[in-house]
Amino acid sequence: MPEHGLPLNVAYLGPEASFSHQAAIEVFTPRQSSTSSSTSSSTSTSTSATAAGRPVRLHPLPSFSAIFSAIQSTCSPSSLEKETEQPSYDYDYDYAVAPFENSTNGSVVQVLDLLAQCGLESDPDPGSDPDSTAGALYPDLEVCAEYYLPVHHCLFVAPSSEHKHNHKSTPDDDNTANTAATRTSGALGPTTSIRTLYTHPQVWGQCGRFLASQFPSNVVERIDVGSTSAAAQLVARETNASSNGGTGISAAIASKLAGQKHNLVCLAENIEDEPGSNTTRFFVLRNRKRRSGPGLGQGQDLFASDVGHGHQQEPSSPSQLGHHTNPRYYKSLITFTIDHTRPGSLADALAVFKQYSFNLTSIDTRPSRKRNWQYVFFVECEETSDTVRGGQNDREQKLTNMLLDLQKFTGSLRYLGRFEDRLRGGVTHVEP
Ligand SMILES: O=C(O)C(=O)Cc1ccccc1
DSSP states (O other): OOOOSSOEEEEEESSTTSHHHHHHHHHHOGGGTTSSGGGSSSSSSEEEEOTTSOEEEEEEESSHHHHHHHHHTOOOGGGGGGOOSOOGGGSOOSEEEEEEEETTTEEOHHHHHHHTTBSOBOOSOGGGOTTOOOSOSBTTEEEEEEEEEEOOOEEEEOGGGGGGTTOOOOTTOOSSHHHHTTSOGGGOOOOTTEEEEEEOHHHHGGGHHHHHHHOOTTTSEEEEOSOHHHHHHHHHTOOTTTSGGGTOEEEEEEOHHHHHHTTOEEEEEOOSSSTTTOEEEEEEEEEGGGGGOTTOOTTOOHHHHHHTGGGOOOOSSGGGOOOTTSOOOEEEEEEEEOOTTSTTHHHHHHHHHHHTTEEEEEEEEEEOSSSTTOEEEEEEEEEOHHHHTSOHHHHHHHHHHHHHHHGGGOEEEEEEEEEEOGGGOOOOOOOO
16 A cells, blocks of 8 residues: 555554564554564664554654653644654654553553552642642553453573573574474473573563472572563674673573564573463553644544554454444543542442443553552443444533542543554554
C-alpha cells in the first residue's frame, strides 16, 4: 500500500525487540508483524506503514516515565507539521504503547503508578478535597486502545560465554537464537556457570517455576533492568574478561526476537510458567488534545482511522479478530480515591457502576502516595449489551452521567479513557 499523509510517531519501551516493540509493530503495522524486518534496521527508529497507508515511525524510549512525559509534552495537532528528522526525544508523539498487566504476574506496577498521575480531575474545586491528586504530572494522557500480546520468554547467553557452560551443540546448530530457539526447554544443558540473570522486573514472576528449578537464589543473582531487550543487549556485550571476574557468566531472559537481534545463544525457550496462555495486555496512549483534530465529531475513533484496523490482516490471536457486523463494546478506565474512614464508601462507589449497568472488568489499587494506607483505585468498566444497542452519543452520555454520580462517592475522580474491548472482537471496523 502506498504511504500517504504525515507520519505517525509512536513511542515504546526500548531498546528494539522488547515486548513493547512487538506490541507496537502489531498494533500499528500489522502487515509487518510476522517478520522481524522492522527490528533489523540500522537506526533505532524504524519506519513502515499502517494498514491505512500512513507512514509510522516507531521510537524506542529508555523508560516508562520517558514515554509518559513524551506524550504529555506532545503539542496540538498543528505542531505535527513541523516534523523533521530530530533526536527521538524531540518528536511530537502521536501514540505510545505501554504494558498494563500480565495474565500470569498481574499488574505492571510502574505503569499503574504513572497512570495514577494521568487524567483531568473531575472535581472542579480541588481545594475541597484534602486528598486531591489535582496537578497530575500527565493531565492530558488518555488510553485509546488495548492490545493483547502472547508472551514467550527464552534464556540467552552470549556466544563468547558458551564454552563456559556445557551447552551441547548439535551438528545443525549455528549457535544463534535463530536455530537454537527452535529447541524446547527440555534440551536445556547445565546452567551451573551462570551467576547473574538479567531481565525486566515483570518477568521474574512469569517464569517462577523454571527459575526456581534452575537457579537457586543463593547462587545466582537476579538483576532488574529496564526491559527484556536491554537485558539481551547487556549479555551480548559481555566478554570473557568482563564476565563476573571469570568466575561465571550472565544470562538474559528475553524474547526470541531480542536473542536473534543480538546473535545470542538460546539455552531454553518457552520458560514461562503458563506457556500456552502467558499474555500481556498493553494500552495505547495518546495526548487527549489530539482528539480535537479537524473533521472529528463525537463518537468518531481517531485511533481506528489513524491505524486502519479495518484492514488488519493477521490478528495475533483469533479473539482479536472481530466482525464489523457485531456491536462494539467499549471499556472505560477510571481512577479514584475513597474515604477510608467511612464504612461502605467503596461499596457506595461500586454501586454506581451497577446502577448504570456498567460491568466491572478489572479493579486494582496502588498506594496514593498522598497519605499512608490510602489507595488509588483503578476500575475498568464495560458497557453491557443493553447499552451497545444505543447510538455512540447516547452511550457517551450515559458514561458522563455515571461519572457525575460517581463523583458524589469518591475523591480525586479521574477519567482515563474509553477504548474498544479487543477480547469481544470488534477491531475489524472500516474507518471512514
Ligand atoms: O521488557 C520488555 O520487553 C517490555 O516491553 C516490558 C514487558 C516485560 C514483560 C512483559 C511484557 C512487557
